[in-house]
Structures are given as C-alpha cells and as structure tokens.
Amino acid sequence: MFMFFLIFSIERHRNQFGLNRSNQDIELTTIYIITPTYARANQIPEITRLAQTLMHVPNIHWLVVEDWSDKNPMIETILKKRGVQHTYLVGPRPPNQLKYPYAVNCHHAAFKWIRENAKSGVIFMADDDNVFDLRVFEQMRSTKNVSVWPVGGMFREELSSPVVKNGKVIDFLDGFRRQRKFALDWAAFAVSVQHFLSIPGATDPYRNGYEEDLFLQNLRFGLDDLEPKGNNCTEILAWHTRTTSKDYPSLNNMKKEPDYENTNLLKLYASMLTTARNKV
Amino acid sequence: MFMFFLIFSIERHRNQFGLNRSNQDIELTTIYIITPTYARANQIPEITRLAQTLMHVPNIHWLVVEDWSDKNPMIETILKKRGVQHTYLVGPRPPNQLKYPYAVNCHHAAFKWIRENAKSGVIFMADDDNVFDLRVFEQMRSTKNVSVWPVGGMFREELSSPVVKNGKVIDFLDGFRRQRKFALDWAAFAVSVQHFLSIPGATDPYRNGYEEDLFLQNLRFGLDDLEPKGNNCTEILAWHTRTTSKDYPSLNNMKKEPDYENTNLLKLYASMLTTARNKV
Structure with a gap:
C-alpha cells in the first residue's frame, strides 16, 4: 500500500507538469540550446523567464553567450539557481564587426564549444526574448538532419513558415524572402549535432539578414533534408517576440x-x- | 532497496525543478492569480509563456479574463493542456467605458468570481506580458493583509519600489507619483482574500493611472499594513515588460x-x- 502510494505520488507529480518524462531520461537526445544575450534593462527578466521555461525540458544543455568581454554575475546566479544544466560563455564582437548583429559572434563561441564538447544531439538557437511552447523541444528531439516549423510574430503577417505539401517542404512563406534558399528565422529550425560536426568550420557568416540561410547552406542542406514538425507545419510552437525597452x-x-x-x-x-x- | 530507489526518484525529480514542494501541498495557501487578456497577435504566445511559468507554482487558481463577450477557443486549449488549475471568464468593457484600460473590467469579473467562490488565500494581478520570478509566488503566499515588492521595467528608471526603512514601508519611489497614497503597479502587491472579502464591494475604479491606489484605499489599508517582501524590497522579482506588436x-x-x-x-x-x- 505504501509502495502504491509512492508510485501514485510520482505519477501525480509528473502529470502536474504535463510532461511525458520517462524513466529513460538518460537515453533522450540532448538538446544544445544556444542563447545569445547582452546587457540591457530586459536582460535579467528575459533570462529569468526563459530559464523558467527550460526548467520543464529534460536533457538539455543551455549555452548562454554574453556579447561582452566578461560575464554578468547576476546571470550566473540565475543560471545556477534554476537548476538547468548550462555553460555560460562570452562572445564579444570584434571591434570591426560592431555593425553586425550581436548574435553572430555569440553563435560562433557556442559552436566552438559544441565542436569541442558534444558528440551527438540537436542544436537550437533560442533568443532570450522569444517564446517557446514546450512541445517544440520535444518535437525537435527527433531531428535527423534539420527540422523546421512555423514561427509566429514575424513581419506584417505575424508569421513565417515553410510551405509543406505531401509532407515535404516545397517553399517558404516569409516577409523577407529575397534570394534566400532557406527563408527561416533562427527560431524556426534545429540541426543535428552529428551533421554539424561532420562539416568542420560550418558556421553563420556576418551578413545581415542572411545568417540563417547561409548557415544552412554551409551545412550543405537541400530542401529535401528539411523535416517538417508542428503537425506538418500547421501549428505555431515558437514566436519571435520583441520587448520594448530602453537599452x-x-x-x-x-x-x-x-x-x-x-x-x-x-x-x-x-x-x-x-x-x-x-x-x- | 526498491523503496529507497523510489524515494530517491521523487527527491531527484523535485530537485530538478528547484522547488521546495512539500508533501503538505494541500495545506499551502491558495494564490488566486488574475490575468486580464485581449485578442492581439501576442495573446497566444504570452498566455502560453505565462502558463509555462505558472506550471511550476503549486496551489494556485488562475483566473484568466478575456476583454470580450466570448471566449477564445485557442486560449481554452492552452489552459487545459498546461494542467494549471484555472477558470476562464469573460469581462467585456461596457460601451461607455472603452476609454479606460481593458484590465479594470476584467478585474471586476474576477473579483465577482472570488467573492462567490473563495474563502481564503491571496489575490495577485498578473498581466500576461509581465515577467515573474518563481520566488515572488512563494513570498506572497504568507501575505497577512497586503504584501509589496519592487517591480522592474517601470518608467525611465526601469524601477518602481516601496521605500523601506527598519522593515517598514515609509514611502514609494515611482515615475508616476502624483498624489497617490500607494504608488504601486498591479505587479507590485498581493492582497489577502480574507481581508478582501471582509470589505464588500471593494474594487478598482475606472480612473486611468489611479486604479491600484484607489483599490488599496478602498480596502482601507494604511502604510503600516504593507508587508515588504523581496528581502525587504532589495530584490526585483517581478517586471512590468511590454512587447511590441501590432494589435x-x-x-x-x-x-x-x-x-x-x-x-x-x-x-x-x-x-x-x-x-x-x-x-x-
């Protein structure tokens, strides 16, 4: 009876969080979540909020990268207190790259860490002001090469999405289409670590508006490699949100x-x- | 041995979430969290994100109130899927009150529900675009009459705070001070249900910028009733954030x-x- 109560307690606890955790947590694919960040009024609340989302997600390694030459002790405190497995890195922009987005150099620092420390798993770029439905993490875990899904909050349409027909990505609907082969936001895809490691040096270049596209091209993906998630890209599980704030x-x-x-x-x-x- | 493993599993599970849940969950004071909301591009991501924060907090009842005459089925789905105990209400503004903030009428609908359904606990007004450190919920749970704390992201100072001396609130630091007795944002305080019920009809009036002040005055509080939280108001555990968005x-x-x-x-x-x- 006592044992029954204990089992019941575990199940109840699990259900409270709405998660499908299994006893085989240890076999779950690791997700490497890369979050560039920089000092501003909203930095503390946004890292706090994202940490509180990631607390729900098992088997992740959170790479938080500061766009500055030293770390922020308040961020270190948040990361430690929330109990999310993490590594806090710095990735300051070189003086001649200041006209480019801060995220690029932060990504480079995280990619270097992944090439030195990871063997398998999934890479996902999660800006600290975005919103992620917990289901997006579970869905990206099965990524073979590169998985994709719609992102809300983009451009006038409030939407950016792969166009999916018969289970295959055939095109992209995006407010910034131009000549991009992959018209995707960072929040819209995840890449396999194994594939990433198989192409040494593949990274996102300094080119405003083309970082995601050229990153995926550098990884030598074709349209056929894209694995649609979010119920064949009919559900929005990630949003590119922006907060208003003085710096x-x-x-x-x-x-x-x-x-x-x-x-x-x-x-x-x-x-x-x-x-x-x-x-x- | 098997039983030991089970107990160990429960503890491990608990620690993963960084919570101090006790087996006496059922004796914890209930927090009634009131969230006014309205149809806009950011509504779905922001309710999703707040739901994912509240999933961490035991013994709450979340009152989500739509500023419209009918409910949004997507919001109902989010509330059900996240497993947070909740009631979804509607609180449309009367046509002659459209120049006032949508939140007032939503509060009124929630207050009516509380007067009819609650006996004890704590009331907290949580806008869907704000950020809450999980610790603020634990700290407001011990509210005797009304507890207060600093809020980040307010006005030019990016801060609004009670001024605390020798453990007592003596004044307020706020960008909109005017003649307000209590210069506080909704995110800055929680009120005891028992006290609220003891003053029939106490509510927030339609008066732009003075809703919080007059609500607390209607509850007949004096400065002496304010219980400072957040380590005597030296830590920021709540932020009034705003997202940029078309409607x-x-x-x-x-x-x-x-x-x-x-x-x-x-x-x-x-x-x-x-x-x-x-x-x-």
Whole structure:
C-alpha cells in the first residue's frame, strides 16, 4: 500500500507538469540550446523567464553567450539557481564587426564549444526574448538532419513558415524572402549535432539578414533534408517576440531622486548597476 | 532497496525543478492569480509563456479574463493542456467605458468570481506580458493583509519600489507619483482574500493611472499594513515588460501571398484567424 502510494505520488507529480518524462531520461537526445544575450534593462527578466521555461525540458544543455568581454554575475546566479544544466560563455564582437548583429559572434563561441564538447544531439538557437511552447523541444528531439516549423510574430503577417505539401517542404512563406534558399528565422529550425560536426568550420557568416540561410547552406542542406514538425507545419510552437525597452536603466534619473538614508534603495540601485555595468 | 530507489526518484525529480514542494501541498495557501487578456497577435504566445511559468507554482487558481463577450477557443486549449488549475471568464468593457484600460473590467469579473467562490488565500494581478520570478509566488503566499515588492521595467528608471526603512514601508519611489497614497503597479502587491472579502464591494475604479491606489484605499489599508517582501524590497522579482506588436495579424497581407493548394498554409491561416477573430 505504501509502495502504491509512492508510485501514485510520482505519477501525480509528473502529470502536474504535463510532461511525458520517462524513466529513460538518460537515453533522450540532448538538446544544445544556444542563447545569445547582452546587457540591457530586459536582460535579467528575459533570462529569468526563459530559464523558467527550460526548467520543464529534460536533457538539455543551455549555452548562454554574453556579447561582452566578461560575464554578468547576476546571470550566473540565475543560471545556477534554476537548476538547468548550462555553460555560460562570452562572445564579444570584434571591434570591426560592431555593425553586425550581436548574435553572430555569440553563435560562433557556442559552436566552438559544441565542436569541442558534444558528440551527438540537436542544436537550437533560442533568443532570450522569444517564446517557446514546450512541445517544440520535444518535437525537435527527433531531428535527423534539420527540422523546421512555423514561427509566429514575424513581419506584417505575424508569421513565417515553410510551405509543406505531401509532407515535404516545397517553399517558404516569409516577409523577407529575397534570394534566400532557406527563408527561416533562427527560431524556426534545429540541426543535428552529428551533421554539424561532420562539416568542420560550418558556421553563420556576418551578413545581415542572411545568417540563417547561409548557415544552412554551409551545412550543405537541400530542401529535401528539411523535416517538417508542428503537425506538418500547421501549428505555431515558437514566436519571435520583441520587448520594448530602453537599452539600459536610466541611472541618471535615479540619482535625482531624494536620498533615503538607511533604506532599501541603495541595494536596489546596486543591482540595477550590475545590469548596466558596462554601458553607463 | 526498491523503496529507497523510489524515494530517491521523487527527491531527484523535485530537485530538478528547484522547488521546495512539500508533501503538505494541500495545506499551502491558495494564490488566486488574475490575468486580464485581449485578442492581439501576442495573446497566444504570452498566455502560453505565462502558463509555462505558472506550471511550476503549486496551489494556485488562475483566473484568466478575456476583454470580450466570448471566449477564445485557442486560449481554452492552452489552459487545459498546461494542467494549471484555472477558470476562464469573460469581462467585456461596457460601451461607455472603452476609454479606460481593458484590465479594470476584467478585474471586476474576477473579483465577482472570488467573492462567490473563495474563502481564503491571496489575490495577485498578473498581466500576461509581465515577467515573474518563481520566488515572488512563494513570498506572497504568507501575505497577512497586503504584501509589496519592487517591480522592474517601470518608467525611465526601469524601477518602481516601496521605500523601506527598519522593515517598514515609509514611502514609494515611482515615475508616476502624483498624489497617490500607494504608488504601486498591479505587479507590485498581493492582497489577502480574507481581508478582501471582509470589505464588500471593494474594487478598482475606472480612473486611468489611479486604479491600484484607489483599490488599496478602498480596502482601507494604511502604510503600516504593507508587508515588504523581496528581502525587504532589495530584490526585483517581478517586471512590468511590454512587447511590441501590432494589435492583430495582418491577414490582408497574407491573402496577397500566392495561393498554395493542398499545403499547410490554409490550416495555419485558420489558426491566425482565431486569434484575430473579433477584430478583422
């Protein structure tokens, strides 16, 4: 009876989280989630929120990469407290690349780590301001070469999607189509680690708007390699969301406030300074 | 030995989520979380993301209130699938109140439900685009009358906070101070259900910018009733974030796209139509 209760407790606990965890967690394919990040007012809440999403996902290794020469101690604290397996890296842009998106160099630092440390699994690029339905992680886990799905929140259409016919990707619907072979956002695909490792040096180049396309071309994929997920690309499980925000807290405004001695404000200001540490 | 393994499994499972769940879940104070929401491009991702945060929090009852006369079937699906205990209500604004924030009428619908259904617990207003550190839920659970904490992402300072001296709230630091007695955002406080029920009719009035202040005044609180959380208001555990977005997906643009027969696009468009259902 006691044992029955224990088994019941485990099942109940599992169901509470709506997950299909199995006792074979250890055999699940590892997902390497790459998240570029940079100091700004929203950095702490957005990393907090993404960490709280990833806490639900078993067998991941979260590579958080700071676009700066040193790490943010507040980010390190969040990563440790949330209990998500992770590695926190830095990937500062070289001075001659500042006109390119911060993500590219962060990806390069993560790719270097993966080439040195991973043997198998799946690679997924997850920006810290995006939204991910938990099901997208479960679906990308079966990626053989490269899996794809629709992304909400893109362009005027609020949507970007592979066009799927008879189970095959035949084209792309995207607000920035141009001459791109793969008109996809980073949030729209995951790549097999084995395939990635099989092509030494494959990476995303510094070319605004063409990073994803050229990354997949460098990996020598054809349209036929794309594995549609999200019920044959009919469901949206990832959104490219953007938060409005000034880049950094306006500490100058804070300083104009009356000076409360022996109050909580000093410690609060100190924590805001950590977020703005490099840029004020 | 087998029993030892089972106990070990439960503990491991618990620790993976970084929670301090106890076997006395059933004795935990219930938190009634009120989330006003309305049809827009970001509605589905933001309710999805908040649901995935609340999945971590035991003993809550989530009151999601739609600012419209009928419910959104996609929201109902999300709420059911995530396994969070919830009630989905509607709280449409009367035609003569359209110049006021949608949240007020949604609050009123939720307050009515609480007065009819709850006996004890804590009330917390959680907008669907905000960010909540899981610790804020644990801390508000011990609310006697009304507990308060700092909120990030507010105004130029990126911060709004009670000013705390010797463990007591003596004032407020907020970008919109005016003559408000309680210069607080909804994300900054939680109120005891017992106290709320003890003052029949107490609610937030239609008065732009003064809803929180007058709600707390209607509950007859004084500064002395405020219980500072977040390590005496030195830590930020909630953020008032805002996403950039058009109100609704531009389905007109979609229709201009080439018409792909027998592809996934028809079903995808149909799901976007559900989100924009009332406003296109």
